Amino acid sequence: MAVEAARVNDDLIEALREIVGPRLSTSAAVCEQHGRDESYHTPHPPDVVVFAESTDEVAGIVKACARRQVPVIPFGAGTSLEGHVAALHGGVCIDLGAMDQVVAVNPEDMDATVQAGVTRAQLNTYLRDTGLFFPIDPGAEASIGGMTATRASGTNAVRYGTMRENVLALIVVLADGRVIRTSRRARKSSAGYDLTRLFVGSEGTLGVITEITLRLYGIPEAISAAVCAFPTVADAVNTVILTIQSGVPVARIELLDKRQMEAVNTYSDLEYAAAPTLFFEFHGTERAVAEQAETVQAIAADLGGENFAWATRPEDRDKLWKARHDALYASLALRPGCRGWVTDVCVPISRLAECITETTADLEKSPLIATIVGHVGDGNFHVVLLVDPDQAEEIAEAERFNERLVMRALAMDGTCTGEHGIGHGKMDFLIAEHGEAVGVMRAIKQALDPDNIMNPGKIVRV
């Protein structure tokens, strides 16, 4: 199977031009930009980038590549963090950004169908007057196609789930260029293998997703958000654990450590306390929100959390969450010129305090500069290591740190990635964690993409 991938030649370029006309580029700058993501990983530019505008075009492009066994790398917004879009074997990058149409919104059924290039913010702007919203909000302006392909999550997964729970059906161009539809708009189905689930999180390795039908939610009657500082990270995390265990349906609960708060204050011009902090949000009826907030305030107070700063006006809430969403960029600004290495472990909630405490201690011993943020309600947190990719010793140190962190999480019955996916950055951890199941994943990859042209070198080695 390990045949060397074929390279792009003039004949293929000609065939692609017939499909997309001038929407094709081989310029070094464009290729470079499409072979890198927002992480420390070394960029690998594709040989050519094509900008597709329809499912038919994508099908034509994939067919042309399949015939010549040339790799195809789907590209959404390029915000992934594990070298997902790196063209490890060259090939054709399909940029789906121009597929930016909202195809249909069905308010009565609370679903919407969008093209892959629509971003989450575009979708929510489009939905503004319907009283509905789409909750999943990774901290970057990602495309819905990319979010589907990485099974993305966000700050409110604790309440609304991840892409896994919120994709109802897909249109996918397969590795040989045929087009399938995985399901329908029905809210539930037990008809046949759940290919929807299989494609959600497949990172472009099984096909190109061109259309996505999503679940929408009604904007809650009442929303309120709050910020609360704690004496130590452990106190903050224990507040999270008790909140989750007491069954309070918080919509968001996010942790930022002291250094991250300093970074956020500087970057977003805010004046929060420089201390470990939780950001909360509650959704529901007026009464339910009031009751939830009271319970959480009591738990926090027991653990030394004080001065709940409330934001009930939409503009204040937006400011608060904008600061949270900008956390990565705020961290990067602490060390100009650095790149972020973002770890992504996730552990059962009962082990979260232990895992974060040990990780903080490990960090204190290491020379690395880092911040900690996390979707802690899910047991998921990120250590953002600020590294200089040109310093080999620093990268090696980060690697060792990350490996210790992942092994710590696995020993606690956790996982190496809660939301960012495998890409090519975490393939070895997948094996450490899943053992035999990786064999099944490889068999699936081989069955659905026998020539290994779809984003080769990601998730599993063939």
Place this chain on the structure above:
Amino acid sequence: MRMPEPDAGIIARRSDIIAGLRKIVPGEGVIVDEDELRVYECDGLSAYRQLPLIVVLPETTAQVSAILSFCLAEGVKIVPRGAGTSLAGGTLPLADGVTVGLGKFNRILDIDYENRVVVAQSGVTNLGISDAVRHRGFYYAPDPSSQIACSIGGNVSTNSGGVHSLKYGLTTNNLLGLEMVLINGEVVHLGGKHLDSEGYDLLGLMTGSEGLLGIITEVTVRILQKPECARALLIGFSSNESAGDCVAAIIGAGIIPGGMEMMDKPAIHAAEDFVHAGYPRDVEALLIVEADGPEAEVEHLIERIEAIAKESGAVNVRISRDEEERLKFWAGRKAAFPAIGRISPDYYCMDGTIPRNKLAQVLKRIGALSKEYGLGVANVFHAGDGNLHPLILYDANKPGELEAVEEMGAKILRLCVEVGGVLTGEHGVGIEKRDLMDTMFTEDDLKQQQRVKCAFDDGHLLNPGKVYPTLHRCAELGRVHVHRGQFRFPDLPRF
């Protein structure tokens, strides 16, 4: 209903196969007598019956693993079976196949309140999980009406739901991990106690796979704290349309009730005659809507739902005053199937799911079909999810009636697909909807699904004849396994 032609060669080797299985599962775990095999001849879809070649009841994962490797080596087909309550014929035996029953996998292995997780063997009943944690105020949310009997492994295999799935999700939304055995005997662990897992979503893929990809031996599920309070409304309407409008209006108002079920007149009457739940007899449609959560919130929601109901033209609204009355409201709905069983010698339960806004339209067309075929239909459904369960009433002893029911049922399911829905919301495809799969999926869609099968079981030994109308050689599907000009499975059955 055509099934793959039994392989006479396998049947001829029955005693060798029995001997092989007895080496793995000693004593009474291998069932061979006709009388005892009879127990396994059908499942909840009792219109179709077949004696299995052999039944084996393993007790450990190691035994399941040995059984599967043995069957693979011998080329023997396998039908996995939980509690056999499938309504789609998913466990219909094969004359040349071994039924592997998980009845002895009945232990709960771990209850972890801190993480709100239960780990159970796959044969534990759905209700058994809730029972094990009830004293601490917890429960397992998906609640199929068959929950006293059906197994958690069967629930995973069909992605079962229940009356509370609208708010709390189907099996797939409450499942965190699995231990399963592949056809080659390998034991695989998927997921665990943490939120999400990485790589391909094998857990999602296994959910609803109807025994075609492997045998599930252990299941990790999320448990929830019982809501502080729950109250139900019983809302009567003079037409199905206004009931449908009310469902849309409640959801449209941003309310996700704990449960929202609808019954039509024949179902209301049958249920009322059977359990005396206090349902009004003079309405065309009845909604049961439940609000759950903290007391203050429930009160507020009940008020809002009541107001919406009246705006939608409800002719009759009752609100449960206490827990006893709430349970009574539900008793009628939960007993709807046996209640229908009392008024008709036989009934056939369908399971189409449609986008919610097509409800009234589809009900009207079902009414027309009922007239056309002269067969009564009672409708109960998970209205909030758009999941219909039309029950077609018939008498199997009347010649031709089953065939008429099958034809009418197929028309109802086609109708569901036509309005943008699916063939099955929660019961699975089995043999029942197998030959209708092409109304919902194109040839390419189906081939792609079967490529997945090839990754797990390219010899089609696991539950063949279920879900897919034709078996494709995996080689034909693009994964060329031609060895010296020979296909590995030259005589794969077509049906």
